[in-house]
Amino acid sequence: MFDYALPYAAERKQFGKPIGANQGVSFKLADMITEIDAADYLTLAAAWRLDQKLPANREIASAKLYASEMLARVTDEAIQIYGGMGLMDDLPLARFWRDARVERIWDGTSEIQRHIISRDLLRPLGA
Numbered sequence: 001m002f003d004y005a006l007p008y009a010a011e012r013k014q015f016g017k018p019i020g021a022n023q024g025v026s027f028k029l030a031d032m033i034t035e036i037d038a039a040d041y042l043t044l045a046a047a048w049r050l051d052q053k054l055p056a057n058r059e060i061a062s063a064k065l066y067a068s069e070m071l072a073r074v075t076d077e078a079i080q081i082y083g084g085m086g087l088m089d090d091l092p093l094a095r096f097w098r099d100a101r102v103e104r105i106w107d108g109t110s111e112i113q114r115h116i117i118s119r120d121l122l123r124p125l126g127a
């Protein structure tokens with residue numbers, strides 16, 4: 001979705017300039033790439049702990065929770081950058097948006113990931 005949104009923000013002109021020249025659009029791109037990077041680093045950190053044979057339940061749950069919720073925000077913002085075009089069947093964006101929804105459900109819902117994370121924090125304290 002980011003790979004669609006970035007060039008579109010540079011190409012699409014409104015009021016005589018690329019829409020990406022407006023901070024209302026460019027700041028979305030900044031937030032999107034920051035969140036994508038954060039999800040990558042959480043995933044790599046969890047994978048590193050697994051490779052080291054360290055406990056990694058909390059880190060894996062955090063990576064899955066954050067990446068799948070990030071995906072919802074990023075797909076939504078990408079469609080916003082496309083405006084009405086984002087919902088047209090000529091482009092795959094609306095389909096990606098719908099497909100992204102399942103990521104917060106399968107392989108452990110967001111609620112269950114939060115349960116795993118909070119249990120990992122509280123259990124050692126006897127709570």
Ligand SMILES: Cc1cc2nc3c(=O)[nH]c(=O)nc-3n(C[C@H](O)[C@H](O)[C@H](O)COP(=O)(O)OP(=O)(O)OC[C@H]3O[C@@H](n4cnc5c(N)ncnc54)[C@H](O)[C@@H]3O)c2cc1C
Nearest residue numbers: 101102103104105106107108109110111112113114115116
């Ligand atoms: C397209 C698709 C493909 C799938 N493929 C597979 C597959 O290949 N293999 C497989 O095994 N499964 C698969 N699933 C099943 C998927 O893993 C489950 O849908 C998922 O685990 C959630 O279970 P559920 O749908 O029964 O929801 P439920 O367990 O009924 O949960 C409903 C809601 O209640 C919340 N909830 C439930 N219990 C708690 C709790 N203790 N605390 C807080 N909230 C709670 C959930 O987070 C959710 O929001 C697939 C699902 C979909 C949609």
